[in-house]
Amino acid sequence: xxxxxxxxxxxxxxxxxxxxxxxxxxxxxxxxxxxxxxxxxxxxxxxxxxxxxxxxxxxxxxxxxxxxxxxxxxxxxxxxxxxxxxxxxxxxxxxxxxxxxxxxxxxxxxxxxxxxxxxxxxxxxxxxxxxxxxxxxxxxxxxxxxxxxxxxxxxxxxxxxxxxxxxxxxxxxxxxxxxxxxxxxxxxxxxxxxxxxxxxxxxxxxxxxxxxxxxxxxxxxxxxxxxxxxxxxxxxxxxxxxxxxxxxxxxxxxxxxxxxxxxxxxxxxxxxxxxxxxxxxxxxxxxxxxxxxxxxxxxxxxxxxxxxxxxxxxxxxxxxxxxxxxxxxxxxxxxxxxxxxxxxxxxxxxxxxxxxxxxxxxxxxxxxxxxxxxxxxxxxxxxxxxxxxxxxxxxxxxxxxxxxxxxxxxxxxxx
Amino acid sequence: xxxxxxxxxxxxxxxxxxxxxxxxxxxxxxxxxxxxxxxxxxxxxxxxxxxxxxxxxxxxxxxxxxxxxxxxxxxxxxxxxxxxxxxxxxxxxxxxxxxxxxxxx
Numbered sequence: 001x002x003x004x005x006x007x008x009x010x011x012x013x014x015x016x017x018x019x020x021x022x023x024x025x026x027x028x029x030x031x032x033x034x035x036x037x038x039x040x041x042x043x044x045x046x047x048x049x050x051x052x053x054x055x056x057x058x059x060x061x062x063x064x065x066x067x068x069x070x071x072x073x074x075x076x077x078x079x080x081x082x083x084x085x086x087x088x089x090x091x092x093x094x095x096x097x098x099x100x101x102x103x104x105x106x107x108x109x110x111x112x113x114x115x116x117x118x119x120x121x122x123x124x125x126x127x128x129x130x131x132x133x134x135x136x137x138x139x140x141x142x143x144x145x146x147x148x149x150x151x152x153x154x155x156x157x158x159x160x161x162x163x164x165x166x167x168x169x170x171x172x173x174x175x176x177x178x179x180x181x182x183x184x185x186x187x188x189x190x191x192x193x194x195x196x197x198x199x200x201x202x203x204x205x206x207x208x209x210x211x212x213x214x215x216x217x218x219x220x221x222x223x224x225x226x227x228x229x230x231x232x233x234x235x236x237x238x239x240x241x242x243x244x245x246x247x248x249x250x251x252x253x254x255x256x257x258x259x260x261x262x263x264x265x266x267x268x269x270x271x272x273x274x275x276x277x278x279x280x281x282x283x284x285x286x287x288x289x290x291x292x293x294x295x296x297x298x299x300x301x302x303x304x305x306x307x308x309x310x311x312x313x314x315x316x317x318x319x320x321x322x323x324x325x326x327x328x329x330x331x332x333x334x335x336x337x338x339x340x341x342x343x344x345x346x347x348x349x350x351x352x353x354x355x356x357x358x359x360x361x362x363x364x365x366x367x368x369x370x371x372x373x374x375x376x377x378x379x380x381x382x383x384x385x386x387x388x389x390x391x392x393x394x395x396x397x398x399x400x401x402x403x404x405x406x407x408x409x410x411x412x413x414x415x
Numbered sequence: 416x417x418x419x420x421x422x423x424x425x426x427x428x429x430x431x432x433x434x435x436x437x438x439x440x441x442x443x444x445x446x447x448x449x450x451x452x453x454x455x456x457x458x459x460x461x462x463x464x465x466x467x468x469x470x471x472x473x474x475x476x477x478x479x480x481x482x483x484x485x486x487x488x489x490x491x492x493x494x495x496x497x498x499x500x501x502x503x504x505x506x507x508x509x510x511x512x513x514x515x516x517x518x519x520x
Contacts, residue, residue, distance in 0.1 A: 240461030251457035254485075299434035302463050302486040308416060309430055342457050399457045400450045 021191045022067070028201060028226055032060045034381055035219055035228035037206050037242065038235040039063025040072040041182070041367065042359050044189040045374025046232060046381070047198045053375070054382035057197035061190075062221060064205035068186030071236040074304075074336030075367040076259050076281060076293045077182045078272055080117045082137050082144045082174040084129070084410040087393035088345060089140045091372060094390065096142075096176050098371035106188035110180045111286050115270045117177020118147075118155060122166040122277040129409055130172040143175035158268055163320035166277050177272055179283055182367055189374065209246040215354040216246070230355040230381060234373075237302070237337025239347075239360035248352045251399045252339045252361055255296040256303060258310045260333040262325070264288030273321065280317035289331065292318045296338060296364065304335040338363045343404035344411040348373070348394040349380060349387045357381060358396060365411055417488070421472045422479050422495050435469030438480060438499070465491060 034050060036043045039061045050056040063069075079099050081092035103110050121127045130146055137144035149161055152171045161168045194200055201223070208220035209231065218227040235242050240252040265288050274281035279295040294314040297307070311333060319326045340363040341347060347361035359377050362369070372390070379388045387395065393405050417429040437459045442451050460466055463486050470493070471478045481493045 241463050244461055249454075249458050249461065251459075252461060253459055254461075299468075300485060301488055303488055305488070400453045402449070402453060 021187065022200060023194050025202070026199065028060070028204070028221070028223055029199070030225075031218075031227035031229075032199075033058040033229040034060075035226060035231045036061045037219070037231065037233045038070075039067050039186075039190070039200060039202060040070050040234065040236060041068060041186045041189065041370040042234040042236075042362070042373045042377070043232075044068075044186055044193055044200070045370050046234065046359065046377040047200075047374075048189045048193040048196075049374045049378035050381060051193055051196035051198050053378055056378075056382060059193075059198045060226065061193070061198065061200045062204045062206055062219070063200070063202045066202050067190050067200065068183055071336045071338070071362070071366060072182055072186045072370075074257075074259070074334055075182055075364075076283065076291050077179045077285075077367060078117065078281065078283070079112075079178040079180060079368045080174055080272075081140075081142050081176060081368075082117070082119070082133055082172060082410065083407050084133050084136065085345075085405050085407060086136060086140065087405050088407050088410070089136050089142065091390055091394075092368060093137075093140050093142050093176075094375075095369050095372035096178070098375065099178065099180065099368075102180075102185070102188065102371060106192055108184065108188040108191060110184040110188055112178060112180040113286055114176065114178040115272065116155075117174045117272040117274070118152065119172040119174070120152070120168045120273070120275045120277075121170045121172070122168060122275070124169070126276050127170045130170060133172060133410060137174070145173050147171045147173045155271055156269065156273055158322055158324065159273060160321055160323055163275060163278060164317070166275075179272060179285070181286075185367075185370055189370075206242070206245075209242075209356075211247055211353055211356075214352075216356040230357065232357045232359060232377060232381065234359040234377075236360075236362055236366060237339050239339040239358070239362075241302070243351070243358065243360070246351070246353060246356060250347060250358070250360060250396065252341055252347070253300045254302050254337050255299075255340050256301050256305070256335040257293065257296045257338045257364055258306055258314065258333065258335040259291065259293035260311070260314065261285075261292075261331050262290040262328045263331050265290070265328065269322075275317070275321060278317040278320060280314065280321060282318055282321060290318075290322075290325065290328065296340065297335075302337055304337060306333055306335055340364075342399075344407040345405040346373075346394050347396050348376065348391040349396065350385060351396060355385070357385075361394075363411070365407075419470065419481070419490060420493050421475075421477065422493050423477045424472055424475060427472065431473055433471045433473050435471055435478065438467040438469060 081096045134144045210218045243250045269284040272283040282292040341361040376388045419429045482491045
């Protein structure tokens with residue numbers, strides 16, 4: 001043991017107090033150029049790119065609880081771009097590219113690990129849909145192909161090739177699929193943003209949005225009022241409720257999504273594996289724990305309570321895929337509130353209120369989009385409301401025009 | 416296990432029920448603009464509080480209405496749809512259902 005560690009053991013001061021990663025809490029300033037509501041991955045990423053790419057640093061990120069404590073901490077940390085629509089694939093492919101170099105950019109390890117993601121098809125219809133997804137992905141520069149059960153058993157020898165009596169016919173093998181430590185992504189962005197002058201205010205809840213003549217002028221918080229040049233909302237599960245506070249509606253329904261994690265074991269599972277029919281996705285973290293999640297709850301709720309029904313079905317599906325998991329112990333189980341849109345694509349860009357921008361509708365697919373959402377939302381803000389081409393298909397008014405971007409098949413069953 | 420009280424079958428395990436969306440007033444399909452129709456199809460009341468919803472008891476295919484708090488998950492009341500819509504007659508006025516109805520122009 002190095003003697004320097006012993007020195008810290010005898011010292012009454014914690015060694016890193018001198019140079020903390022995040023600045024100490026400060027008072028709210030009366031006015032900011034940009035107020036970002038929501039201190040999750042998307043909120044702090046937007047602040048980071050505003051400061052880094054556009055030199056806008058008079059920015060406050062307001063978080064009602066603590067940094068990255070909402071869905072950033074609750075997702076199952078899957079990074080992939082093998083979606084179905086050209087609009088979706090183009091967007092998520094860019095996000096995967098940004099993730100690849102994030103640790104270097106932050107000088108902070110986000111434990112990014114590109115191990116590939118495998119989705120299993122159990123019906124001919126799914127195989128056809130997978131062929132289409134593979135071709136769309138390849139067209140936009142992703143690495144995705146269809147593989148047969150022999151290849152699958154080579155990739156994942158421990159997988160049951162007939163889970164719940166549903167034979168695996170083929171797999172969508174997405175080499176770009178990856179995982180990362182989700183908390184670290186939020187921490188890295190927050191550190192980078194605050195070092196550049198952005199203020200992160202935790203335990204600061206927005207209680208009202210001030211709109212004058214169709215234009216946002218400020219927000220009220222539990223710590224007082226602040227004026228804002230523009231406001232961005234990035235609040236995941238509470239997106240529709242917050243929009244209502246601002247005075248408009250969003251076509252979002254909040255559903256809980258439950259997931260769980262086992263005790264850590266020796267590495268046995270390299271790729272991230274999901275089954276399209278069992279609605280179950282399984283991966284082993286770098287720490288050895290098995291994280292698995294399933295479908296959303298059967299009815300909407302603004303709550304994160306767990307239910308026995310979902311626990312049972314989720315564990316049953318995981319055990320069908322990897323039968324030896326029946327021997328393992330669960331360590332934790334939790335839920336997050338997902339803001340689901342009817343087409344399983346996000347809602348990004350302008351809102352009916354001038355200078356009020358939305359980054360919402362992230363349902364069960366928000367973590368993987370964290371970097372690209374930050375980049376594009378920062379572009380939108382810096383340009384004063386000129387919507388970047390990459391996010392134009394995800395506008396709020398697409399629903400009024402029946403121009404949905406349907407990612408249901410590529411999202412709902414496999415994350 | 417969560418219990419939902421069915422007006423026809425009494426208290427049952429909630430797994431026996433299927434959620435059918437919020438009770439919304441349907442605009443006249445012949446008269447509605449595309450935007451009004453889109454709002455009817457895609458938008459729901461998103462406030463945190465009590466919502467009025469359609470539920471079905473699957474084994475008996477019986478549809479009813481539940482008033483539920485969408486944060487505490489507490490079901491305040493369940494009743495037969497006739498209470499809201501009348502016995503086979505035209506729907507009663509549902510204006511009181513729309514505390515947060517979006518402005519549709």
